[in-house]
Amino acid sequence: MKHTILVTGGAGFMGSHLVDQLISEGHHVKVVDNLSGGYLSNVNPKAEFIKGDLQSAKVCRKAVEGVDMVYHLAAHAAEGQSLFCPVYNAKSNYIGFLQLLEAAINSDVKVFVHTSSMSVYGHQKEMPMREDQPYNPKDPYAVGKAAIEQLLLIYSELFGLKYTILIPHNVYGERQNLNDPYRNVISIFINRVLQGKPPIIFGDGTQTRAFTYVRDCTPYIAKAGFTSEAFGERINIGSEEVTTINEVARIVLEETGRTDLRPVHAPPRPMEVKHAYCSSEKARRILDYKTTTPLRIGIRKMVDWVRREGPRSFKYWNRLEITKKAPEVWTKKLQ
Known part of the structure; x- marks a missing residue:
């Protein structure tokens, strides 16, 4: 139907x-x-x-x-x-x-x-x-x-x-908003690196995620x-392939061919959750869920897409409602 x-x-x-x-x-x-x-x-x-x-x-x-x-x-x-x-x-x-x-x-x-x-x-x-x-x-x-x-x-x-x-x-993947500087770390990393700029990592990069x-x-x-x-x-x-943000940056640099760049570490983001990844057991049981794309392959596909689209300038808000303790990367509107 x-x-x-x-x-x-x-x-x-x-x-x-x-x-x-x-x-x-x-x-x-x-x-x-x-x-x-x-x-x-x-x-x-x-x-x-x-x-x-x-x-x-x-x-x-x-x-x-x-x-x-x-x-x-x-x-x-x-x-x-x-x-x-x-x-x-x-x-x-x-x-x-x-x-x-x-x-x-x-x-x-x-x-x-x-x-x-x-x-x-x-x-x-x-x-x-x-x-x-x-x-x-x-x-x-x-x-x-x-x-x-x-x-x-x-x-x-x-x-x-x-x-x-x-x-x-x-x-993550194709059609992610490349203009967004506030979220989607893989997109932000790729966008910067393809402009010849190093990825910026908040904190020490040992945060764990599964993309x-x-x-x-x-x-x-x-x-x-x-x-x-x-x-x-x-x-x-969600995927159950757990990785660190440091590892994500390394893969992006390798897949873009810019291993000459070194990540820059900024102070931690306020209230950021250190570890965030899920069990997908329930999705497998109810929806027959499965992932077929390893992180490196997915990043490779996204790099190819960004190359075709061309990297973009970040679009920052003119002024946040609250600026106290906002990350300097945002308040200085780093590109």
Whole structure:
């Protein structure tokens, strides 16, 4: 059975890959995006595109019209940056979600797939991160994501809305926003190195992560909306190939052929979680999830893509809402 599906943030990185996946499966896809972090060139030409912000009730009503499924990916996804722009982040993410949820319920949307964030876990004593661990958010973005999850549970109980919460972990790959200096470390490293500049590492670089190639992620986001066993569940989506940020920098330098450059270490980012990687056992059980792209191969593919696109200048905010204790890299707007 084919569906009419709304993808919010469908001009962005993960959203545009998800749109491609859903269209390849034969669905009619509507996209709503304000293009603050996405690009019209990312949008599949077979999709119906609406330019607009989810903070607008009118935009949300138009977006959900005739839709039976929603995949909600739109967000100002800036964990560390949200400490210094909490008001903007709350309006963009929390209020935007509420407007969308109101419209979805009033329009009788049947299924709502929400992409949350690994940041909701915060610091955990036991690793890897598992879905049954208590949340410990350390920034406004994570607090908002955790609140959205709770609201989905409440409205599901009240209205019977079928929902799934997916928690992607450190996704990278083609179409990542190269202009963004605040998030997506692999993208930032590649963008700088291809301009002949060394990667900047916050702290000593021993932070551990497991990075997930985008094409190993979005097919399972798509699948979640059609898997009854996923309804009412929170599910991690992520690679289990754990590495350090130092190792990521080394691979980027090798794959770009710039081993002559040496990483520069900056002071640690405020409130940064030292270790963040997940168990994907639940995703394997419910969604038959698997990763097929090792980190080095994924970085190689992304380097090739950035070479074709050309590196870009970072676009910094004119002024953060809070500047005290903001990383110097940001306040000095280093390129």
